[in-house]
Amino acid sequence: MKVTLKQLEILHAIIMAGSISQATRMVGLSQPTLSQQLAKFEETLGTQLIVRGRSSNVKLTAAGEYWFRNASQILNSVDKAEQQHKILFAERNLTLSFGTTPSLRGRFTEVAARCASEIEQIARFEMVWGTTSSDVVEMINTHKLNCGIVSLGSIEPFRSSFHIEHLWTDPIAWTLPADIPDKIIESILATGALPASSPKALSRYVDLTEELIWSEWSENWFRHRLPFATPFFGCMALPTAVDIVAAGLATCHTPVSLISNLPESVRSRIKIVELGEYRRDVVLVTPKHLMSLKPFKAFCDKMTSYTRVAYGNSADLPKKADSALSIANLLSRD
Structure with missing residues (x-):
C-alpha cells in the first residue's frame, strides 16, 4: 500500500467542496478523472471512503473520516x-x-x-x-x-x-433608489402593502446568490415584509445589485460597510434603511x-x-452614506 500526496489532495478537495462535481474547479481535473482517482485510492487502501448514493452530497465512511483527518494534517504540514x-x-x-x-x-x-x-x-x-x-x-x-x-x-x-x-459587526440594510419618498417607505414597512402610485422599483428586488450566507434571510424578508415585490433581478456581486438599485429599477439588501466604498455617482442615487434585524460578523x-x-x-x-x-x-463603520435612515426613526414619525 502506497498512498500519494495527490490522492490525499483529491480526497481533501472532494470533502471541502461537498461533492465530486464541485471539487473539479479546486483541483483542475474533470469529474470522470476525479472519480477514477478516488476509486484508485480506495483500491489502494482496500476500503470504501465515500458512500455513493443518489444524493450528490459527500458522506464519509469511518475510513473516509480517518483519511480526511490525516489528509488535512499532512497537507497543512x-x-x-x-x-x-x-x-x-x-x-x-x-x-x-x-x-x-x-x-x-x-x-x-x-x-x-x-x-x-x-x-x-x-x-x-x-x-x-x-x-x-x-x-x-x-x-x-x-x-x-x-x-x-x-x-x-x-x-x-x-x-x-x-x-x-x-x-x-456589519448591519444589513434595505437599499432603495434615493428619489423614493420617506413617507412611502414608512407606509410599506408599517403595513406591508404598496401604496397607490408608488415607484415601480418597489415592486421588484434583486435576488442574491444562494452562496451568500444571508441570502435566505434576505429572501424571507422580502417575502414577509414586501409580499408584493418579485425577484425580477438576480446577481452574484453585491456592488452590482446596488448598481441596479441606483438605476431606479429595484431594491435590495446591502451590508452597511459596503456603502462608503461605492463611487459617489452610485451613493448619491441610493438611500439605505437600517433594519436592525440582521448583522454579519x-x-x-x-x-x-x-x-x-x-x-x-x-x-x-x-x-x-x-x-x-x-x-x-x-456604530463606527467607515462613515455611512448621508442618506442612511433608521427604521426606528421612520416608524416613529407622525
Whole structure:
C-alpha cells in the first residue's frame, strides 16, 4: 500500500467542496478523472471512503473520516514546510496571497498592500477576489490563499482549522433608489402593502446568490415584509445589485460597510434603511499552522490592528452614506 500526496489532495478537495462535481474547479481535473482517482485510492487502501448514493452530497465512511483527518494534517504540514523553506532559504522569495470579496474590500487593497510591503521576507503580494466569502474560504482551504477577510458564517464548518480575528459587526440594510419618498417607505414597512402610485422599483428586488450566507434571510424578508415585490433581478456581486438599485429599477439588501466604498455617482442615487434585524460578523482568518511563521503572523496582526481602529464597532463603520435612515426613526414619525 502506497498512498500519494495527490490522492490525499483529491480526497481533501472532494470533502471541502461537498461533492465530486464541485471539487473539479479546486483541483483542475474533470469529474470522470476525479472519480477514477478516488476509486484508485480506495483500491489502494482496500476500503470504501465515500458512500455513493443518489444524493450528490459527500458522506464519509469511518475510513473516509480517518483519511480526511490525516489528509488535512499532512497537507497543512506540507504547506507550512514549503512556506518555511521560502523564509529560510529562498532569500525574500515569499509570496503572500490575501483574499476577500467585493462587498468586504473596504480600503483593504491599499492597506493590505502596504502591510505586506513592510514585511521583509515578503517578495510578492497577491490580492485575490472571491465572489462570496465561501469562495474565499475554499481557496484558503485548498492552499491557494494564505489568509482572507470573510463573514463568520462562511467558516463555521472549518473553525477548528482557522486562527480567527473578529474585526467588526456589519448591519444589513434595505437599499432603495434615493428619489423614493420617506413617507412611502414608512407606509410599506408599517403595513406591508404598496401604496397607490408608488415607484415601480418597489415592486421588484434583486435576488442574491444562494452562496451568500444571508441570502435566505434576505429572501424571507422580502417575502414577509414586501409580499408584493418579485425577484425580477438576480446577481452574484453585491456592488452590482446596488448598481441596479441606483438605476431606479429595484431594491435590495446591502451590508452597511459596503456603502462608503461605492463611487459617489452610485451613493448619491441610493438611500439605505437600517433594519436592525440582521448583522454579519466579519473576521480575518488564516490557517492555524501559518500563524507560527513570523511573516504571516506579522501581516495578520497589522491587518487586524488597522481594521479594528478604522472600523471600530458597528456604530463606527467607515462613515455611512448621508442618506442612511433608521427604521426606528421612520416608524416613529407622525
